[in-house]
Amino acid sequence: MRKVFETVVGLNPNFSFRGKQQTRIETFSDAVFALAITLLVLSSTIPETFEDLWASMRDVIPFAICVALIIVIWYQHYIFFLKYGLQDKVTILLNTILLFVLLVYVYPLKFLARFLSEIYGGIFGIIETDLSRFGEYSHQNLKLLMVNYGLGAFAIFLVFSLMYWRAYKMKSLLDLNSYEIFDTKSSIIANLLMCSVPLLSLIITLIDPWGNFRTTILSGFLYFLYVPIMIVFGRITSKKSRRLLQD
Amino acid sequence: MRKVFETVVGLNPNFSFRGKQQTRIETFSDAVFALAITLLVLSSTIPETFEDLWASMRDVIPFAICVALIIVIWYQHYIFFLKYGLQDKVTILLNTILLFVLLVYVYPLKFLARFLSEIYGGIFGIIETDLSRFGEYSHQNLKLLMVNYGLGAFAIFLVFSLMYWRAYKMKSLLDLNSYEIFDTKSSIIANLLMCSVPLLSLIITLIDPWGNFRTTILSGFLYFLYVPIMIVFGRITSKKSRRLLQD
Amino acid sequence: MRKVFETVVGLNPNFSFRGKQQTRIETFSDAVFALAITLLVLSSTIPETFEDLWASMRDVIPFAICVALIIVIWYQHYIFFLKYGLQDKVTILLNTILLFVLLVYVYPLKFLARFLSEIYGGIFGIIETDLSRFGEYSHQNLKLLMVNYGLGAFAIFLVFSLMYWRAYKMKSLLDLNSYEIFDTKSSIIANLLMCSVPLLSLIITLIDPWGNFRTTILSGFLYFLYVPIMIVFGRITSKKSRRLLQD
């Protein structure tokens, strides 16, 4: 049954899960995650007329982007607690900060997703872009936007790296074997790497080399660095972990 | 105790459940389903006067229709995870899409239920129909309405069929016996059949043979096809499964 | 450990619980109950000024009445599923109706509690009664109020009696002993008795013997019948159950 459980969860069966029994921290966190995605979608006005109904359908793409991002964070949270089952005060404190940052960024994320959908909708000719509804669309505001989301993304992944660092600190008590220790260290580094991209974007935005939209466009596109970083890092770690498992 | 559990759940005792232990995906999904039915009912304005109170009671029938539909989807979700207990990334992705479609359609469903209740309330002489509060009641808007809900229903049942297809793909790992494999394949086909009705309705609406209300009335009544389809399909599968169990 | 569990739950240790393992129906229902009491309190406007803050505190008593009523219903729900652990389609259908009636009555309950608090607050000289904010305060509206809440209370306890009736029907499958069968039958009758009071109040209101406020005052005070009914019924059943346990 052990092999089936690990595999049906799609996780690496070489890691023995300490957190199969759901704890209250996870039940509480699941309720907050569920509230976040639900209120993101259902905090809009209720369509009373046909016109309202079609207007509300315009938000489907932005909502899809936001829900996907939140679920990615939920999945990281789910894997962490499945692996270690930690419930100590430090983990609860870090978990609270994670949930707080998530909640603070639900509505700003909705704003950003609508804003980007309006821009890309126009670029791909799907809709007629009307950015005026977002208020004063200035370079200063775009810079603040990038700083705002850079801080949010940075905080989320920093907290995850601290949570994995916490698990690493309790490695003897959790009785982690050498493979599991390596896996934990890789998670710390992976999340620190995920932190570094928004940090870089933040720095570029604050330096603001061109003093105009080019800065914010660059700091926006920097987020595509996630793809190569994760591919390269994934290759390095999987090579090492295969060697560890053979030993 | 095994026989009692299967039977108290009202499920076919020949299927051994892999998902008796609740997982976080189910806890998270239950919170979203609970939010969906609650916000559907409680997102209306709070009655401050007697007049508000009676006006709010007018929504009871539309709400009952919506809550019943959402619970039918919840029950399908409940049975799927009880049967297979899957928690891998693909299942989580499909589950996220299912919850997202559900949330996007909560308010539109409320609109549709109110709109249909207004029409049928008038036909049965219960209330004086006043469709003006729904905005411009044109053939074009009704067509968009049918397309909108056709897509929603199509998406929900397509995701369920993909989830059962996922379970079918993991049949050796889940150690499904021949009866359970047959049951899983039947579920894939059942959900594909459930997909086909809204698809048919969508196509009729887009072709719009009459160019007036007759098209939307026909595409609406097509949904009654569910009854004969499910009865016939149910008979076929139960005959085959009895034969399988005897063998 | 068995004795401790029953006793820490404060339940009659002679009844062996079939539902100790939480099911998804209970997790889903708990989320709806939690949403009901939370939205009842938090659906008010957010205090932005000191004046708003004091105005919001005026609602504490009405909210306390509503939350107490909802928790009484939650406790009944909790005991039922703890006793029988049923998860079949009929139980899920009855549970859905129960949750639906609960949700439909959250805001009307808030209205009624505010209305009664305004009246009794004035009678006891705590506040200056101002019923004008509730709209047209006529005999006709009060009658509708009594009919409205009579139907709600009647529906809640009727569903509970049907749920216990369902458990009674599955007594052999649930392997209930004679004491447990007696306990289940008592629960059916108790809930039917709880149904009878709102039914009586409804009938009196519809007959409306005096054609003025005296009718609604009488149909309101009929609810105090709950106390003697439950005391007398409690005595009868505990006598019989003691005899059953001795045999």
Place this chain on the structure above:
Amino acid sequence: MRKVFETVVGLNPNFSFRGKQQTRIETFSDAVFALAITLLVLSSTIPETFEDLWASMRDVIPFAICVALIIVIWYQHYIFFLKYGLQDKVTILLNTILLFVLLVYVYPLKFLARFLSEIYGGIFGIIETDLSRFGEYSHQNLKLLMVNYGLGAFAIFLVFSLMYWRAYKMKSLLDLNSYEIFDTKSSIIANLLMCSVPLLSLIITLIDPWGNFRTTILSGFLYFLYVPIMIVFGRITSKKSRRLLQD
């Protein structure tokens, strides 16, 4: 495994937990706590323009204060039920009162945190203080504010002390050893001490020795007494518990 569980929970491994299996009271309470912190953050208006977005970011500090306070209460709730696993009627009643007080104070807490942030933001020169948006900022209103929050804090910790008193009353049934009895008695006293500070603040506010802002400033700063009280009390109890464990 026992030692690991206690330690990963960060609790004193000398206390054997009776409540490892999550009960419905905890699932229900977790949903209410999750709703409290989510609605606290997400009950604000949704930012539609850049200006709204920056205005909404101004609330981050006040929200952080409120979420931290609510999580401290959640942690106390979590530890209580983990230790004793009680589910009897008295515990459910006390738990309901706790959740009710929590819900009633979510919005007032949001008001207080915004108010204090405005004042301290001005003192530390971070923002330009504008207290006019809070309505009439008089000595009378500040007194009512201190009374209001004094009652809330008093009620929360009084309920916790009653819950621990309930566990103490069931010590033989829960089979508590001498160390666990001492730990339970300490929790009663600790919560009564936590009650005493808001009580003292309340009394000072009602006596109102200076008849001006000095009274409310004093009654506000009294809350800093929590720190020395908890340090001294912590030292006394840990000395006694070490001696008990040695015996």
